[in-house]
Amino acid sequence: MCQLLGMNCNTPTDIVFSFEGFRRRGGLTDVHVDGFGIAFFEGKGVRIYQDDRPSASSPVADLIKGYQIKSKNVIAHIRKATFGQVSLANTHPFMRELWGEYWLFAHNGHLQSLDQIFSDSPQQYYRPVGTTDSEQAFCYILENLRQKYNHKPNDEILFNEIKHLTEKIRPMGILNFTLTNGDWMMAHSNTLLHYIIRQAPFGEAKLLDDDVNIDFSAVTTPNDRVAVIATLPLTCNEQWTQLAQNELLMFKEGEIIFRDCPDDTQFLSIEDALAKARAIGASTNTVT
Numbered sequence: 001m002c003q004l005l006g007m008n009c010n011t012p013t014d015i016v017f018s019f020e021g022f023r024r025r026g027g028l029t030d031v032h033v034d035g036f037g038i039a040f041f042e043g044k045g046v047r048i049y050q051d052d053r054p055s056a057s058s059p060v061a062d063l064i065k066g067y068q069i070k071s072k073n074v075i076a077h078i079r080k081a082t083f084g085q086v087s088l089a090n091t092h093p094f095m096r097e098l099w100g101e102y103w104l105f106a107h108n109g110h111l112q113s114l115d116q117i118f119s120d121s122p123q124q125y126y127r128p129v130g131t132t133d134s135e136q137a138f139c140y141i142l143e144n145l146r147q148k149y150n151h152k153p154n155d156e157i158l159f160n161e162i163k164h165l166t167e168k169i170r171p172m173g174i175l176n177f178t179l180t181n182g183d184w185m186m187a188h189s190n191t192l193l194h195y196i197i198r199q200a201p202f203g204e205a206k207l208l209d210d211d212v213n214i215d216f217s218a219v220t221t222p223n224d225r226v227a228v229i230a231t232l233p234l235t236c237n238e239q240w241t242q243l244a245q246n247e248l249l250m251f252k253e254g255e256i257i258f259r260d261c262p263d264d265t266q267f268l269s270i271e272d273a274l275a276k277a278r279a280i281g282a283s284t285n286t287v288t
Contacts, residue, residue: 002092005076005191006178006229008185010253012070013226015040017207017214018234019064024209025078035091036078038064039104040071041182046102050091073180079105089130092179094138098128098145099152101181107134107142108231109174109190110277114140117168124161137175141165155184159250159258162186166248172278175274178229184252185230189243191273194233196240197254205235225254232270239265242267 037050077092149175202216
């Protein structure tokens with residue numbers, strides 16, 4: 001299974017601390033060795049970096065560390081291939097244009113029989129470039145939004161529409177994803193996903209995957225607010241919140257503005273999540 005990382009903030013923020021811990025899971029502290037990608041907004045534009053090699057040893061990942069990324073919306077992904085060969089075309093995050101905006105999408109999971117749901121919405125505008133179930137699901141979401149709305153609706157309508165589309169994809173397998181248009185970020189958990197919102201008073205954080213810590217009070221202002229989303233917590237001395245199974249969140253300016261959570265709230269353990277993945281035929285390894 002893959003791993004996700006997202007960041008949504010109210011001011012351009014440096015993601016290097018989180019990314020340095022995250023990238024080590026791509027071949028050093030874990031076995032997600034089938035490529036990685038990271039994309040971040042600069043205004044309306046997007047910089048995207050991808051490599052089909054492990055992120056822990058990738059020179060592209062080293063370049064990102066030196067770039068000192070600051071952005072209000074970032075999505076990163078490290079891949080353990082379950083569907084589609086290892087190639088740049090199959091590397092997340094995926095990017096498309098909709099209503100004059102770039103949209104980014106990354107997926108952790110395993111989906112089957114997606115052709116069945118495309119029969120309800122023929123592909124007029126969006127088609128996959130690669131061969132992953134993830135990119136196919138992304139195209140399905142955008143295709144339905146584009147066919148239904150000629151112009152961009154407000155955030156609440158978008159949230160409810162994407163919720164509806166997510167519910168149609170969910171029966172096809174495992175669907176954990178992050179999605180952003182550079183303004184807001186959505187996160188959906190089908191098995192494992194966590195988040196933390198950092199705001200004043202800021203404290204110190206220590207990475208789980210590396211012997212590195214940072215005092216956020218020294219690099220922030222009292223008005224800063226940063227939401228970080230990850231498959232598993234990145235730090236060992238902060239309180240992360242696990243999303244419930246099938247919970248959907250929309251973050252904007254570093255805070256949750258819309259939430260949909262099942263009445264019968266359930267939280268999967270790592271072991272249960274891996275068992276569910278194995279049950280549908282996904283490649284899994286122990287997540288650390």
